[in-house]
Each structure stands twice: as structure tokens, then as C-alpha cells.
Amino acid sequence: MSERQSAVPEIDVGYVAGLARLDLTEEETAQFQKQLGDILAFVDTLSSLEVEGVEPTAHPAPILDCFREDETDKSLTREQFLRNAPDTAMDQVRVPKVVDS
Amino acid sequence: MNLASTSIATLRRMLLAGETTPREIVESVGTAISAQNETIGGYLSSDLERALVDAEAADIARPLGGIPIALKDNINVEDHPCSCASRFLEGGYLSPYDATVSARLKEAGAVLYGRTNLDEFAMGSSTENSALQQTRNPHDHDRIPGGSSGGSAAVVASDMAVAALGSDTGGSIRQPASHCGVVGLKPSYGRVSRYGLVAFASSLDQIGPLTKTVEDSALLLQAIAGGDKRDSTCLDVEVPDYTAGLQQGVSGMKLGVPREYFADEGLDPAVRVRIQEALGKLEAEGAELIEISLPSTSFAVATYYILAPAEASSNLSRYDGVRYGNRVDNGEGVIAMYRGSRARGFGPEVKRRIILGTYVLSSGYSGKYYLRAQKARTLIQQEYQQAFQRVDALVGPVSPTPARRIGEFADTPLQDYLADIYTISANLAGICGLSVPCGTVEREGRELPVGLQILGPHLAEGVILRVGRAWEMIRDAE
Numbered sequence: 250m251s252e253r254q255s256a257v258p259e260i261d262v263g264y265v266a267g268l269a270r271l272d273l274t275e276e277e278t279a280q281f282q283k284q285l286g287d288i289l290a291f292v293d294t295l296s297s298l299e300v301e302g303v304e305p306t307a308h309p310a311p312i313l314d315c316f317r318e319d320e321t322d323k324s325l326t327r328e329q330f331l332r333n334a335p336d337t338a339m340d341q342v343r344v345p346k347v348v349d350s
Numbered sequence: 351m352n353l354a355s356t357s358i359a360t361l362r363r364m365l366l367a368g369e370t371t372p373r374e375i376v377e378s379v380g381t382a383i384s385a386q387n388e389t390i391g392g393y394l395s396s397d398l399e400r401a402l403v404d405a406e407a408a409d410i411a412r413p414l415g416g417i418p419i420a421l422k423d424n425i426n427v428e429d430h431p432c433s434c435a436s437r438f439l440e441g442g443y444l445s446p447y448d449a450t451v452s453a454r455l456k457e458a459g460a461v462l463y464g465r466t467n468l469d470e471f472a473m474g475s476s477t478e479n480s481a482l483q484q485t486r487n488p489h490d491h492d493r494i495p496g497g498s499s500g501g502s503a504a505v506v507a508s509d510m511a512v513a514a515l516g517s518d519t520g521g522s523i524r525q526p527a528s529h530c531g532v533v534g535l536k537p538s539y540g541r542v543s544r545y546g547l548v549a550f551a552s553s554l555d556q557i558g559p560l561t562k563t564v565e566d567s568a569l570l571l572q573a574i575a576g577g578d579k580r581d582s583t584c585l586d587v588e589v590p591d592y593t594a595g596l597q598q599g600v601s602g603m604k605l606g607v608p609r610e611y612f613a614d615e616g617l618d619p620a621v622r623v624r625i626q627e628a629l630g631k632l633e634a635e636g637a638e639l640i641e642i643s644l645p646s647t648s649f650a651v652a653t654y655y656i657l658a659p660a661e662a663s664s665n666l667s668r669y670d671g672v673r674y675g676n677r678v679d680n681g682e683g684v685i686a687m688y689r690g691s692r693a694r695g696f697g698p699e700v701k702r703r704i705i706l707g708t709y710v711l712s713s714g715y716s717g718k719y720y721l722r723a724q725k726a727r728t729l730i731q732q733e734y735q736q737a738f739q740r741v742d743a744l745v746g747p748v749s750p751t752p753a754r755r756i757g758e759f760a761d762t763p764l765q766d767y768l769a770d771i772y773t774i775s776a777n778l779a780g781i782c783g784l785s786v787p788c789g790t791v792e793r794e795g796r797e798l799p800v801g802l803q804i805l806g807p808h809l810a811e812g813v814i815l816r817v818g819r820a821w822e823m824i825r826d827a828e
Contacts, residue, residue, distance in 0.1 A: 266380060269708040270670070270685070271701060272693035280761075283700055287394055287764050288706060295722055298729075305724030306731060308553035308583060309780025310540040315582035329446040333674035335411075344672055344809040347684045 260285055351824060353378035355509035358417050364412045372416030376461060379418050382510045382640040383464070391485045392424050392495070392505035401463030405582035412459030414573055419455055420514035422502050423465040424472055424555065426546040428453045430462070434548050435480035436470045438675045438695030449546020450514060450581065451557050451574045457571040464511065466501030470697045471666065472517055472550045474498050475525055475766055478756065479699040479704045486512045486756070487529060490796040491752040495578040496526030502560045503530035509727040513561040513570060516803045517547055519554045520654055521773025522784035523750070528558055528801025533818065536565045538808045539780035540585040542571075543578035551661035552583075553628035554654075554777040564786060564818040565782045566774035590812050601636030605629075606741035611772055616750040618789040624800045627746045628746040628788045629805055631824045632745070632817075642737050642744065648776040653730065655767055656723035657778070658708050662700075663707025669695060686779070700704040702763065734807075743817050747772055748785045752798035772803060782806050786813040787823055 260302045262282045269340040273281070327340055352360065353375045364370045380398040387393050388585040401418060407418040421427065424434045426445035433439045469479035477485045477500030483498045487493040488508040495504040503526035506514050516523040518536035527534025535558045542557045549555065559570035577586030607629060612622065633639050647726025671677035671691030673702060678690035693746070696704070710719035737744060750769055759765040788802035802821060806814035 251670075260705075261610075263707060264714065266701075268712065269703060269704050270667075270692055271686045271696070272689040273701070277698070277701065278391045280698075281705060284702060284761075285709075287708075288655065288767070291639050291764055291767075292656050292719070292723075295649055295656070295726055296718070298722070300725035300727055300729070301512045301726050302723055303598055303725040305721055306727040307724060308539070309731060309778070309808075310585065311582045312540065312583060312585065317579060325401055325446050330673075332446065333443050335671060335675070335677035342673055345679055345681070345684045345687045347819055349683075 258290060352382055352509055354382045354510065354512055354737070357563045358414070358561065358569050359563065361417060362510065365416050365685070366443040367735060369573050370801060372461065373402060374408065375416060376405040376418055376463065377402045379463070379511060386508055386510055389486065389491065389506050390488055390510065391430045391483045392466055392501045392508065392510060393420070394433060394435065394482055394501065396464035396592070397430070398463060401461050404461045409460060414455065416461065418461040418463050418512055420464040420466050420502060420505050420511040421462060422453070422514070422516045423501050424468060424517060424548040425449050425452060425515060426548070427462050431465060432548065433482065434471045434730050435466070435468045436697070436700070438669050440482060441676060443674060450543035452546060452746050454574050460573070464505070465512055466505055468501055469498035470700050471548065472498040472522055473520055473699050474701055475660065475770060477501060477526070478623070478698060481697045484756065487753045488755070489531065489798055493531065493755055493798070494644055496753060497531035498522040499560060500526045503527050503532055503534065506530070506532045506560050506562060513559060515557055515570070516560050516691040517555055517557050518777065519551050520777050521770050522659060523560060523775050523779065524556045524748050524783055524801065524803060527710065527785040527801065529753040531799030532560055533567050533787070534558070534785040535571060535811070536776060536783045537571060537575065538782040540583055540655070541782070541809060541811065542574050542582055543581040543582040543584040545578055547787055549665040551658040553666065554658060564815055564822055565593060566595060567784070568596060568794070573660050579649060587809070592812055592815055595812055595816050598816055598820045599635060600632050600817055603637045603743070603817065604640055604643035605632060605637045605740040606640050606737055606744040606819070608642050608644045608744055608746055610644050610649065613652055614750065616768065616771070616773065617747065618751045618791070621747055621751060621800050622790045624791060625802060628802050628821060635820065636822060637640045639705050640741055642741060644733055644737065644775070646726070646733050647771065647775065649726055650730055650778060651767060651771055653723045654770070654774045655725040655777060656719050657727065659703040659707035660706070660711050660720050663711065665702045666700070666704055668791050682733060699763065702779030713828060727778050730775055734779045734781055738807040743813055746803055747815070748801035748803040752791050752793060752800060776805055781808050782811050782814055784818045786818045788821070788825070
């Protein structure tokens with residue numbers, strides 16, 4: 250058992266939060282480090298499950314491909330689309346600077 | 351008389367007989383909200399003025415004509431708020447379009463007027479993860495209503511609503527229904543369109559009704575079920591008449607009793623007694639009880655807490671502060687804006703799940719976690735398929751305990767995850783499940799509801815509704 254426990258990889262919460270574009274406070278980082286460590290140790294119980302030769306399931310609907318005619322349909326108007334945007338200019342969404350000049 | 355304490359079926363009969371009007375029903379709902387919502391906190395918002403206008407225009411000849419239906423605040427209705435109980439969408443967000451279920455309810459004549467509380471983005475099973483408000487269990491205000499559809503369950507249970515819709519990703523309709531003492535149905539994956547339901551885990555999410563009776567559950571499912579060209583996972587297959595076979599009883603039916611559900615050490619002894627009493631009475635009515643083994647029960651929770659956060663981390667990447675929601679811009683460019691908006695907009699449980707999901711999908715770990723969990727999912731699905739070759743439905747508890755106290759597991763989220771053990775597999779397998787009230791257990795002088803869970807094969811909602819109705823008839827005859 251001790252071997253399997255030591256095989257649970259240590260999550261680097263700060264690094265992974267960065268991948269997810271999420272700023273964390275120091276307190277959050279410490280708290281999540283502990284909580285997610287516990288959760289990962291728990292889900293690691295799956296590593297003892299025999300899954301050799303089992304096909305993965307992505308979703309449970311008995312449906313594979315779904316086709317429709319390639320026709321335009323009613324969509325949101327520009328006004329409807331922009332109504333919820335935090336910042337707009339010239340009928341477009343405006344965001345902070347993307348590239349350094 | 352509080353008309354909101356009445357079932358849809360009864361209100362429909364009263365409306366057609368001219369004994370009440372859609373306006374009176376909406377006024378009753380409004381009075382109940384004024385009297386109770388401050389205490390219970392089930393609604394995040396409601397618009398009774400607009401509802402009265404809609405009630406005046408309601409066509410009572412339609413299947414749900416004049417019936418007000420509350421919606422969980424993650425289901426879009428054009429021009430209504432949709433906060434998902436998150437700071438990210440709190441404030442000004444107004445839905446630009448109708449979810450398919452909202453459009454179908456409107457088409458059926460229903461009045462959409464109120465938005466119910468939930469765990470933020472439906473992540474949780476207590477509604478404590480709402481960033482906006484605490485919802486209390488109507489049976490004991492110091493206890494959780496369950497979740498994530500805790501607001502929907504609480505407003506139906508406290509007669510602030512006739513009926514409501516919720517969403518169920520790992521038990522989020524059935525568990526709050528059980529804790530609050532109402533009927534909750536999770537339809538099979540693909541039975542109801544998810545278009546316009548804010549996505550949490552797309553391969554697990556399903557919208558369903560929370561109601562006072564099984565018949566009402568059938569009536570609401572009838573209105574919202576069926577194929578939708580806007581959701582490619584929604585099956586374009588015939589929708590049966592769900593009320594037609596409701597009264598047929600359980601005589602001759604084979605009901606499976608999962609051995610692992612009752613061997614579980616976490617199952618509260620008093621809850622176990624209630625469930626076993628119910629099974630005995632179903633047997634006395636002519637059902638055959640057959641013990642079934644579902645060995646995968648032991649790894650279902652682990653499988654879920656890999657797959658659901660993985661999907662959530664991907665789905666929630668859309669909250670970047672660009673097109674909608676609340677933006678935090680510190681002037682340091684677009685990446686800093688994403689990071690700051692998400693840091694302020696999301697609560698702790700959502701952040702935990704995004705980090706967990708990102709981790710299990712990250713390079714070097716996705717095989718160990720995500721792919722392995724997808725394979726475990728196949729085994730769970732196969733186990734149910736085998737079980738349903740022997741029995742018509744499975745019966746057991748919804749939750750191992752009655753509603754716990756508010757704040758009990760505040761620092762140990764894993765404790766709450768483990769309590770999802772009986773509900774989570776149905777989402778992984780895509781099958782349907784129903785929770786019906788089955789007596790109460792006493793805690794600290796209060797009687798707390800217990801739910802009986804009935805699980806059925808994919809698209810067999812008619813079967814589980816029939817068993818649920820049979821149980822109601824037994825219970826009500828006592």
C-alpha cells in the first residue's frame with residue numbers, strides 16, 4: 250500500500266492554476282494544495298482497476314455522427330451579442346492590449 | 351389557499367373547470383415568495399410583474415397553460431438573468447436566447463418567472479457553493495437543501511413554487527429532491543436537450559423536473575423531452591406518453607436491489623430502515639425483489655471526480671471576461687485580464703475543480719487519470735446493461751444520510767464527494783433515475799425527508815415513473 254501511496258504524484262497547484270489562467274492568493278494555493286492532494290490520493294484508487302483491453306467511453310449517448318444540411322439559420326443579432334460584453338467599441342468587443350508594440 | 355402548494359395536475363383541472371385563473375396562481379406564488387424567500391433563500395430572483403402579464407396572455411388549452419415553472423439559474427431564458435450563482439455573471443447578464451427547454455415550456459403555455467439558487471455553476475451537492483446566497487432546507491433551516499439544484503428543491507418543498515426544473519450531473523436533481531422531500535427526475539442522457547443549459551460536464555449534464563408528485567414529473571418531462579437540432583447529443587427518437595402507464599402498479603415487475611448499496615458502511619442505519627421498509631411494501635404489492643451486484647460502485651466516485659472536473663475545466667475556459675461577465679482589468683494586458691477576471695469571478699469549489707480538471711488532462715497525466723477513468727466508465731455502463739437484462743429497474747437509497755448541517759464539511763470537500771455514491775453512476779452510464787419521498791428520519795427533534803431512488807435503463811423513464819407512482823400510492827394509502 251505504501252508503494253502505491255508514494256506513487257501519487259504531487260500536484261503543483263500554482264503551476265496548474267497558471268495553465269488554467271487563474272490567479273490564486275497564497276492562502277488559496279496552500280489550501281488547494283492540501284485539499285487537491287487528498288482528492289488525488291482518493292481518485293488514485295482507480296490505478297488498481299484492471300482496464301486492459303477496455304474501450305474508453307467519451308459520452309453515453311448511442312450516437313456517433315450527427316449531420317445537418319449546411320444552411321444558414323437564424324442567429325443572434327449584433328445588438329444581442331454585444332449586450333453582455335464588458336467593453337465595446339465600433340460594434341465590436343474591445344479587449345486590453347494583446348501584443349506588445 | 352396557497353395555490354403554489356397544489357400539483358400541476360390539480361391546477362390544470364381547476365383551470366379547465368374555471369375554478370381558478372393563471373393570474374391567481376401567479377399571485378399565490380408571489381405571496382408565498384414574499385412570505386418565505388427571505389428565510390429559505392431558494393430564489394435568486396423573480397419577476398412577478400412580467401409573470402402577471404404572461405399569465406394574462408396564457409393559453410390554458412395548452413398542456414401546461416397558465417402553470418408557473420421555476421428554473422434553476424443555469425438555464426437560459428431570453429431577457430432573463432442567468433447568474434449560475436457566480437460572481438462572474440452576477441449583476442447585468444441577461445440571456446440573449448431561450449434554452450430549448452425554456453422555449454418548449456413557453457410553447458406548452460407555462461409562465462417562466464423565477465430563478466433558483468444552485469452551487470456555483472452546479473458544482474456541489476449542498477448549494478453552499480453559491481456565491482450569492484445561502485439556501486436553507488425547509489424542514490430544518492440549519493441544514494442544507496442538498497444540491498446543486500438546492501434552490502429548485504427548496505422552493506417546491508416550501509410551496510413557493512408549483513414545480514421547477516433543475517440539472518443533474520452527478521445527482522444534482524435527485525439528491526436535493528431527497529433532502530427536501532420532493533420528486534426529482536434525472537432523464538436519460540440524450541432524452542432532453544441541453545441547448546441553453548450552461549455547460550458543466552457535457553457528457554453527464556441533463557435537465558429534469560423537481561415536482562410535488564410523480565404525475566407532475568411525467569407532465570413536465572413530456573413537455574421538454576425529444577430531439578433538438580441544436581444539441582447533437584439529444585436523441586431524435588419518439589417520446590412516449592409518460593402519463594399513460596403511470597397507474598399500472600408494480601405487480602409482476604422485477605426490481606433489482608444492489609447489494610453494494612446496502613453493504614456500504616456510510617449508509618445511515620435509520621435511512622437503511624426507511625428504504626428497506628419501502629422495498630418490503632413494493633414486494634407486498636407484487637414486485638419481485640432480486641439482489642443484484644454492482645461491483646463498480648466502489649470506483650464510481652473516483653471515476654466521476656476525474657471526468658467531471660476534466661470536462662468542467664474545458665467548458666469554463668469560456669469565462670475569460672471578453673464577451674460577457676464581469677471583467678477585472680489591471681492594465682497589464684489581455685492575459686492578466688483573463689487571470690484576474692477568473693480569480694475574482696470564481697469561488698473556491700469552481701477553482702478547485704478547474705485546477706483538478708486541468709491537471710488530469712495535462713501532458714503526462716491524462717493517460718493515468720482521464721483515459722483510465724473513461725475506461726472505468728465503460729465498465730460501469732456494461733454493469734448496468736447486464737443488470738437491466740435481469741430486472742426492470744433498480745431500487746435503493748438516493749443519499750447515505752439525511753440533509754447534513756450547513757457548514758459541516760467546509761474544509762473537506764472530499765467528504766461531500768463521497769456522499770454522491772448512489773447517484774453518480776447513473777450519470778456515468780447515461781441511464782435515468784428518480785427520487786421519490788419515502789418517509790422521514792428524526793435528527794435533533796426534526797423530521798428530515800428520505801428519498802427512494804429508482805434507476806431505469808436508458809430511455810426507460812416510463813418504467814421508473816410507474817414504479818415511483820406505485821410507491822406514492824402505497825405511501826398515500828397508509
